[in-house]
Amino acid sequence: MTDPRTRAAKMTDLVVTAVGPIRLVELNRPEQLNAMSDELHTGLASVWDDLAADPEARVIVLTGRGRAFSAGGNLDTMTRVQRDGAFRQRQVDEARGIITGLVRCPLPVVAAVNGPAVGLGCSLALLSDLVLIADDAHVADPHVRVGLVAGDGGAYVLPLLVGLTRAKELLFLGDRVSAEDAVRLGIANRAVPRDKLMDEAMDLAGRLAALPAQALRETKRAVNRHLEQALDTVMEPALLAERETMHAPDHIAAVERIIAARGRR
Numbered sequence: 001m002t003d004p005r006t007r008a009a010k011m012t013d014l015v016v017t018a019v020g021p022i023r024l025v026e027l028n029r030p031e032q033l034n035a036m037s038d039e040l041h042t043g044l045a046s047v048w049d050d051l052a053a054d055p056e057a058r059v060i061v062l063t064g065r066g067r068a069f070s071a072g073g074n075l076d077t078m079t080r081v082q083r084d085g086a087f088r089q090r091q092v093d094e095a096r097g098i099i100t101g102l103v104r105c106p107l108p109v110v111a112a113v114n115g116p117a118v119g120l121g122c123s124l125a126l127l128s129d130l131v132l133i134a135d136d137a138h139v140a141d142p143h144v145r146v147g148l149v150a151g152d153g154g155a156y157v158l159p160l161l162v163g164l165t166r167a168k169e170l171l172f173l174g175d176r177v178s179a180e181d182a183v184r185l186g187i188a189n190r191a192v193p194r195d196k197l198m199d200e201a202m203d204l205a206g207r208l209a210a211l212p213a214q215a216l217r218e219t220k221r222a223v224n225r226h227l228e229q230a231l232d233t234v235m236e237p238a239l240l241a242e243r244e245t246m247h248a249p250d251h252i253a254a255v256e257r258i259i260a261a262r263g264r265r
Contacts, residue, residue: 011040012039013037013039014027014040014043022060023051023059026063034068034121035070035073036077038077041091041098046101059107060105062110063111068116069121070119070121071119071121081246081247085247088243096239099231103127103228113134114194119141126154129220131182132190138176138178141153141158143174147253148245148251150238155171156230161187
């Protein structure tokens with residue numbers, strides 16, 4: 001039988017390490033603040049099923065290497081998506097795989113948010129089962145500010161976590177949410193000093209791994225039925241709406257402004 005970690009192990013942008021029954025999944029583009037590459041985006045669409053098929057795995061810890069959890073999308077991809085319809089559709093299909101794979105993965109997922117979690121990075125944290133956040137980190141979903149619909153997570157998970165009115169505020173404005181506010185709003189379970197984050201995440205994962213596996217997995221499945229209902233009704237319209245804004249004039253102009261601003265630095 002092929003080791004289900006083989007595919008992820010061949011990647012460099014997504015690193016999976018076995019630590020006893022825990023699988024440490026690390027976004028590995030630290031110089032780019034773990035913004036998505038083609039490889040990383042594709043890997044995140046498949047890794048959850050790979051790990052679910054690992055008979056020795058009991059818990060997943062998800063984090064980013066370096067000083068960021070994930071900055072989300074990258075400008076090269078955004079520019080290509082604007083002009084390449086087939087690539088645009090592939091991005092949407094992979095986004096669907098990332099979301100459903102993470103939600104439906106039977107293993108509990110602990111997010112260790114070690115730095116900024118923005119856009120898709122924010123969604124990865126929000127869709128995890130338990131979230132520890134470094135006390136100097138923040139989360140934000142600025143899709144609308146760059147002319148996009150928040151189709152890859154925020155539109156359906158944030159209302160469940162913070163309520164409809166507050167979710168609209170966070171999605172419409174895209175403001176940063178500090179670690180303290182993330183805990184207060186129910187986005188994160190607790191804030192942890194940065195230098196203790198991974199130790200606490202691994203300790204928490206160890207506690208989960210020691211629990212009766214079937215009971216834990218079926219409890220996750222039962223609780224996530226609330227989220228599944230949101231996926232059933234909101235995910236496809238949101239993803240399709242995001243696809244349409246990926247090549248809309250407002251988004252193209254926003255990306256051009258960002259590129260121009262970076263070029264002046």
